[in-house]
Amino acid sequence: MRELELDHPYTVPYKRICAVCDPYNEVAEIIEYTNCYGGAAWAKYHYSHSPLILDIRVIGNTIRYLVKAGYSNLELKPSTSAAGIESVIINGDHVSITYAGLGGGGVGATMCRACAEGVISYDVTESGGSRSAKGTISVPRMERVIIGIDDTDTKYEGATWTLCHNIANSLDSADKTYLSQALVQLFPVPEKTQNCVSTVIEFGCTNNNAKETLLQEFKKALLKYSVSNETGMVAITSFDPVDTYEYSKICRSQKVTRDFALEYAKQNNIEVLLDGNGVIGALAALAWVARPDESIIMEAEI
Structure with a gap:
């Protein structure tokens, strides 16, 4: 032995x-x-x-x-x-x-x-x-950098949450650390692929250079691997993005237009990196950072 x-x-x-x-x-x-x-x-x-x-x-x-x-x-x-x-x-x-x-x-x-x-x-x-x-x-x-993404797939291929996780995992490093992912259930609109779910990714960044590198590399990867022409990507640096909850609540209870979403992002200093129709759900995901158990329940409240 x-x-x-x-x-x-x-x-x-x-x-x-x-x-x-x-x-x-x-x-x-x-x-x-x-x-x-x-x-x-x-x-x-x-x-x-x-x-x-x-x-x-x-x-x-x-x-x-x-x-x-x-x-x-x-x-x-x-x-x-x-x-x-x-x-x-x-x-x-x-x-x-x-x-x-x-x-x-x-x-x-x-x-x-x-x-x-x-x-x-x-x-x-x-x-x-x-x-x-x-x-x-x-x-x-570190400061918390929150990325919302939606609409990287089509009715024939892809899944946003898997692509986002794999991108985030590949970008993980000492100065930009991948902390969490949550899937966010949205109001089921006709334009949905299947389940009408967006994704929020959480990183911890040590400085602005790390943050900018992260966002540009994430965007570049989405453009490379997304199979949709309507991909949306937004980002915010926030310790607690509770101010984004009201928009998310609306988006989880009714159909929202792209124009409404873009105006909301502008008024609230949220960076829009990809402005396809998926920006609607991408914005709605931000409020649910690091809340993967609650974000999948339509009736959940922060």
Whole structure:
């Protein structure tokens, strides 16, 4: 029987950690890609008691912590609140996050997160056993770039959501990170291909150059691979695109004209990169970024 050899038996590195910030550096969303959901779910429960935490969501293999920037005093208690986020400091183009935990929570707070992709630097204490441990990681400050797309297919071939995912996946990099996709159910109009669904793609970008490169490369790929002449693509940089919800609500309840959609985009400073008839659904998708479970339900509200 083969003898098992483990290089790091007490470290389960997170795949990636990102920090998306609001324009005023007051709030951030820490997005952690997990290699072990059981451990991440444990952290999710215990971190919920941290004073800086505003909200926690699970999307696919990621856990998202909406946090206030600043320091907090953690009162760690075994079994009930054994780990947490102690501070989130946004400084220029970096975000420093300090985690703390007891026992196994301290292991997660230190090397498990320090070894994640996206971490620029780290400072950790010893952890494991009954120790109390801390770890501070530094990751790039990102802003949320949201892309809405619709009508890349015809009644004979194609599927918008698959094309968008494959494009986004191929453009994923350290300075423009593919964060999520959601399919958005629209009002079924006669012009639909079949299910009348648009797509919203979420990226985190570290700077304006990364954003512009992303949008131009995404547009170029759509022009290359779309089989429709009516493709629509729009984009907005926004931490929370709640202002686009009213338009989306209209588009999900009745037929909307292309002229109405283009005028809405103009009035709300939304960049239109491809202005085919699909721009109607592309705009309606923006409000549902990172909400893949709700976006497919017509009656859902943000």
